[in-house]
Amino acid sequence: MSVTKYIVHESPVGRTSSNYLAMVNLEPYGFAGSLEQIWLRPLDGNGYEVSCIPFRVYGLALNDVVRLDSEGKQIIEVLRPSGHRVFRVFLAPSLSVSESYEMRNSITRAIIDDALKSEWSGDRHVAIDVPLGREVGRVWPAIEHVAAEEKVYWEWGDVEPFHQ
Structure with a gap:
């Protein structure tokens, strides 16, 4: 079942x-x-x-x-469509508790500094609203170095069209 x-x-x-x-x-x-x-x-x-x-x-x-x-x-x-985009970040399970905490705080600070809206799903997954004409200016630098090491994964929510 x-x-x-x-x-x-x-x-x-x-x-x-x-x-x-x-x-x-x-x-x-x-x-x-x-x-x-x-x-x-x-x-x-x-x-x-x-x-x-x-x-x-x-x-x-x-x-x-x-x-x-x-x-x-x-x-x-x-x-x-509203013209908004969704930028998603997932913190890898391989991060230690302290690394995950630090990364979450860094991402949250960047979201606030960029005046963007976000929602967390648990402690490791955040969806960030990016209105038309806006960018993830401070968010990307906050994750770029660890994304290259596969400690975080990211994607845009419009890489596929909506379909049911």
Whole structure:
């Protein structure tokens, strides 16, 4: 019997009192048996606006407008991209506790200095919102030296289009 793994957002950057939750099946992105819970803001008329920074799903970013399935439980289409991008960093399990702590603090400081929004999934994975026209100016130098040593891994969340 397989168990579904849920990727959740404990502190979504766009949390409000009227958010809505929907799922994205992560199997098309290489995560069989996994679903990511995405926070949404209902819009007047048609669609929902993404209110969190996706951790695993590709082609989806903060403030994108999406359409749900007929049951209202799963995101099936991006209606209007926001122009935002997601920069993801994963701290390798090979890092010691102190190295991981130091790296997490360094990344967090860089995110704050760049005035960017972010969400952490556990202690080792961060998704960073990069609005249109912005860059990860201080974040990249904070991880570049350890990325070359494969102590952190990074990616852009739009290397693949959204698909279900």
